[in-house]
Amino acid sequence: MEEINEVIKTMNIFQKIAAVSAEVGKVAMTLDVDTGNNRSYKAISINDVVDSLIPLLAKYHLVVLPGEKEIIEQAQIKTTTKYGEKMQFYIRLK
Numbered sequence: 001m002e003e004i005n006e007v008i009k010t011m012n013i014f015q016k017i018a019a020v021s022a023e024v025g026k027v028a029m030t031l032d033v034d035t036g037n038n039r040s041y042k043a044i045s046i047n048d049v050v051d052s053l054i055p056l057l058a059k060y061h062l063v064v065l066p067g068e069k070e071i072i073e074q075a076q077i078k079t080t081t082k083y084g085e086k087m088q089f090y091i092r093l094k
Contacts (some may be wrong), residue, residue, distance in 0.1 A: 008060055016060040020053070028051050037084070070094040 011019070027049055029042035057064065073092040076086055 011060070018063055020060055020062065021054045023056055024052055035086075039083075054084075 010017070013026050017066055027044050030048055031043040031045040033043050034040045053064075056062075070086045070093065072089060072094050073090070076088060077088045079088060080086075
């Protein structure tokens with residue numbers, strides 16, 4: 001364990017982020033989203049993401065700080081597929 005910590009100490013920020021990305025793997029979809037009409041799908045909640053990242057951020061001595069975002073554009077787009085109508089939400093941030 002001490003040997004791993006010594007290697008991590010020599011890594012730059014980009015190497016640490018790449019290591020976290022490589023280790024996090026696929027985040028489990030634990031959120032059930034009901035779309036109505038007896039249809040639902042699985043999704044990833046923010047808690048799923050945070051729970052998978054916290055141990056890796058600690059391991060690689062990284063901190064995520066919230067930043068202020070400016071909404072440049074947002075829209076709701078209704079599309080029709082073979083499964084019926086669906087709403088898509090589009091947000092562009094700066």
